[in-house]
Amino acid sequence: MERGSLQARHERLAQLVPVTMSVSSARDRLLPVVPALGSLFPDAGLTRGSIIGCQGPAAVSIALAAVAGASAAGSWLAVVGLPTLGLCAAREVGVALERLVMVADTTDLGEAVWANMLAALIDGFDLVLVRGAAQLRSGSARRLQARLQARGGVLVVVGDPGQFACDLIISAHAGRWEGLGDGTGRLVQRRLTVSASGRRMARARQAEVWLPGPQGGIEAASGPAVSGPAGTGPAGTGPAGTAAVAFRWTG
């Protein structure tokens, strides 16, 4: 057997160690996150028992990207109050759809039932992604937070966190899209500046990411932001060669 391949296998094995450990052991206090977002989190992972708030116009994408690493590594994800979730986007960013459960319509549940349902989800799921947390009363929120810490899950709140005290708030401002021109091209990727601030951080941290990247995933963006009008996409990113058949408008 070649040495190079042996070394490559050792590397792969080393990558598997944190992945397999986080599945089996609840004592391990960290769940993995995708490398592109690692610099935003203390210890470069999701701390079990913590609440993460996602805000800004790209909140849904960021929330999906934040849970993608742990979901791919074997954690279950429950989604509450997001009936509009795009499953293709979730899969592209790395969420394991086989471990995804959605609670569909939560609009006409009372506050008490809503809190009980969330408590049941926190008991069973490592990751709970929720929107509409503002309706919770402070007592329920405190109770849920204590339960989350005891059970060791991670709650990701999209939008207004209401009475939840977030350990970390990730926000992104409107990003800049590339690939779309004036009647030409297609959406290819979006450059986002993501910033995180929280109780355990002395100052806000920032990361530049492509979210979504060209394949829908999340990638770290290196180099300074390219200035210029949106739509000056990379050459050759038109729909030619893509599955969609384009009729170029010739007016």
Added chain:
Amino acid sequence: MGDHQPSPRLTVVWCPDWSVVAAGASPLEPAAVLHANRVVARTPAAAAAGVHQGHRRREAQRICPVLRLIDHDPARDGRAFEAAARSVAQMVPRLETTEPGSLTFLTRGPARYFGGEHDMAQRVARLVREAVPGACVGIGIGDGRFAAGIAARRSASQSASQSASQSASQSASQSAGQSGRVPEPVIIDPGIAATSAYLSPLPVSTLLVVGGIAAGTVDLLSRLGLRCLGDLAALAGADVLARFGPVGAFAHRIASGGDDRPPGTAAPPPELFVALTFDEPVHMLDPLVFAAKHLAQQLHGLLAADGRVCTRLVVCAETEHGERSEHLWYRPNGLSVATIIERVRWQLDGWIQQPGGLSGGVVLLRLIPDEVRPDDGSQLGFWGGRSEVDEWAARAVARVAGLIGGQQVLVPVWRGGRQPGDAYTWVSVDQADVAEPTERLAVTDMPWPGQLPAPSPATVMPEALPAEVFDAVGRVVRVNGRGGLSALPHTVSVQGRAAQAITAWAGPWPLDERWWDPHQHRRMARFQFTTDRGAALLAVVEHQQWWVTAIWS
């Protein structure tokens, strides 16, 4: 290996193409039930036109363009078959169901009571006929499941061809009324020699259809020149075992009329059962099925601890007034947790919804294994098996479903499609197995031409939002049938809100779906917009109306 033991004498009642009967299709109407794009059942009219099991959807529609397609729904089949099972249970005590459409019971007792095998079989056939009027029924008696199953199929095909010849001689309307005639049972004489002689000229493909042997093995047998069961039976058992392993030995045994029970099958100790009593009578199906889920896991755990699996199971439910539903379910490969739950649902759904209904709520649910054998099936676990995390999540799902209703808790199913919302759909956890996603998320690798490439939008509107797109002077932008725009898009207003300036755009990408179907035909043009607020939208124009269907949020 010792000599072949005689099998118990069994009666099989077989309703071919049960799924179309359950779906309520008339025998005179060409209709077919499809599962995974293949025909699984069709009406006699469709069969006469040349549509057969295993045909693809397109093939079936090519052969018979007026064919009505019905979705496969095992729960509907099970529910509808419950009536037939209930009526036969009046005269036969221990009745077992393998799948909806097939009943099996021991012949000896009922045959002695009702005046011989032939009279008893006709009486059973009459009962089934009355319970399910539209169905074609076959009834066969033989030694062992395999022989009796073949006899029942032959009886069904004879009665089908008789009614076909009748309808040829009489007018169609009369034959619909006449189709209630009782089928002639097919009886194979007892004894290994007689069974073997009966089976000998049949093609080896019956091993696949009736015996449940894997298609690859059966195909290999016929390619090796073993065309009929007699050829296979003529070989020495040891040689077949050496060449084909346990599967081949089993095929050889049933082909030569031997016992078709897997070796090692035994009745479990009588104290082995799981039960749940409800303090509060339960009137609804869903809580019962969830309770059954718990019981099934418990039972499976008990048996799995000894390395055994249940092949025949009694499901028993009682109401507070003593009404009772007891059923025997058989599955040759062993009943897993999911299949047990499915069978409980079939049985209880039909029982609760029977004409007249129940007088009270259910207070007792009991699962009793009737036949167990060593589990030599697929070994799961180690890598890719269920972990503790999965168990926790499954429990949480059950609890949330109990709290807010199972219909509200959903898991994704892959369906495929060109629009962002079409590729996946949601089904409730009642209808899907949360922990075994392989089937529901099996993505076909075939491309969907016309699908927009990645990245996909993170927000997909279940109902598209009405929008307006204006040009630079404030007129609504129109798209003509050839994909030409009346003017360049300049601003977009979603749901009547303030207009946002369009900074970049692309399109139109036309989409013409289901043009052959007047009801589901959709013709639209798709656009991507980015606006000055940083939003990226997927907009479509359909019938000159703009909609926003998805947002890259």
